[in-house]
Amino acid sequence: MSLQTAHSPARRATEQLMQVRGLTMSYGSGAAENKILQDLDLDVRAGEFVSIVGPSGVGKTTLLRCLSGLLAPKAGTISVGGQQITGPHPDLAVVFQDYSRSLLPWMSTRENVAFPLQGKGMGKAERNALADRNLAAVGLAGQGDKYPWEMSGGMQQRVAIARALAYNAKVLLMDEPFASVDAQTRFDLEDLVIDLHTNLGVTVILVTHDIDEALYLADKVVVIAEKPATVVDVIETNFGEVRDQVETKADPRFAEARARILHRLRDH
Structure with missing residues (x-):
């Protein structure tokens, strides 16, 4: 990938x-x-x-x-x-210990990963594509439409790692x-x-x-x-x-x- x-x-x-x-x-x-x-x-x-x-x-x-x-x-x-x-x-990008509080529960996993990229001037389609690629990299391919509360703790932490990677720090x-x-x-x-x-x-x-x-x-x-x-x-x-x-x-x-x-x- x-x-x-x-x-x-x-x-x-x-x-x-x-x-x-x-x-x-x-x-x-x-x-x-x-x-x-x-x-x-x-x-x-x-x-x-x-x-x-x-x-x-x-x-x-x-x-x-x-x-x-x-x-x-x-x-x-x-x-x-x-x-x-x-x-x-x-x-610099940070992955916190308390992943459940670092993810926004009203956003899908894709939206959580893509959210910080808005400050880099990327369009929505580019942000979402990059989010999906990084979700796949952490073993969550096809999970972008799920919400954090639908996932296990380990999966939520994978989302947090994908978000940090997508920022490309x-x-x-x-x-x-x-x-x-x-x-x-x-x-x-x-x-x-x-x-x-x-x-x-x-x-x-x-x-x-x-x-x-x-x-x-x-x-x-x-x-x-x-x-x-x-x-x-x-x-x-x-x-x-x-x-x-x-x-x-x-x-x-x-x-x-x-x-x-x-x-x-x-x-x-």
């Missing part, structure tokens, strides 16, 4: 795409100030799949919202393609997108995202507290911990383009990396 995309397939990315320097975020001020992130640095190459893992409540979603431009940090810089991010940006940001589905559906969605990443070459940044998920999906795992949170480790997975839920997780390197992450989190 052919998709409109500006990306070329690659897991062996080399070109620097996103750079984060000294990212600091807090809420409140004075004695009531709650520091969330402190002097956090991050580098992401074009076409790379990066997982950001850390314990619940450490600030992963806050970090992702800063990266997306939805939340302005107190200090530090975020740039994509050399351009500093100061607000929502056309090169350079970076796909995912906020624990599989946390609300059952285990088998989670595995299916993980494999779907791997296939999409490999076939389209889109850059993906995923935040999760699931260590196995972080390792299985990513080229690089960034571990954040401490209060306020900062990067405490970076692990290159080197599992190759082809991943398998059983074989990859049985790889001795997988167990070694998991133990390394657990130690980092326990020590901080």
Whole structure:
């Protein structure tokens, strides 16, 4: 299935795409100030799949919202393609954890996917055709006339992913997108995202507290911990383009990396 995309397939990315320097975020001020992130640095190459893992409540979603431009940090810089991010940006698309609230229930799945494309000046026929192609890419061919409430949770999340892909952004940001589905559906969605990443070459940044998920999906795992949170480790997975839920997780390197992450989190 052919998709409109500006990306070329690659897991062996080399070109620097996103750079984060000294990212600091807090809420409140004075004695009531709650520091969330402190002097956090991050580098992401074009076409790379990066997982950001850390314990619940450490600030992963806050970090992702800063990266997306939805939340302005107190200090530090975020740039994509050399351009500093100061607000929502056309090169960034977000898939939220709460897919049921991110989809508009009065719109069909096709309309939900096509809706953000209105801002790109596309005609209705072009928007709908692009929506149908991206629905097919996530395994929902022929489902464009259904409404979100007629679909399972896993299917709704596929619609949310199709919407992000149709926007054709350079970076796909995912906020624990599989946390609300059952285990088998989670595995299916993980494999779907791997296939999409490999076939389209889109850059993906995923935040999760699931260590196995972080390792299985990513080229690089960034571990954040401490209060306020900062990067405490970076692990290159080197599992190759082809991943398998059983074989990859049985790889001795997988167990070694998991133990390394657990130690980092326990020590901080």
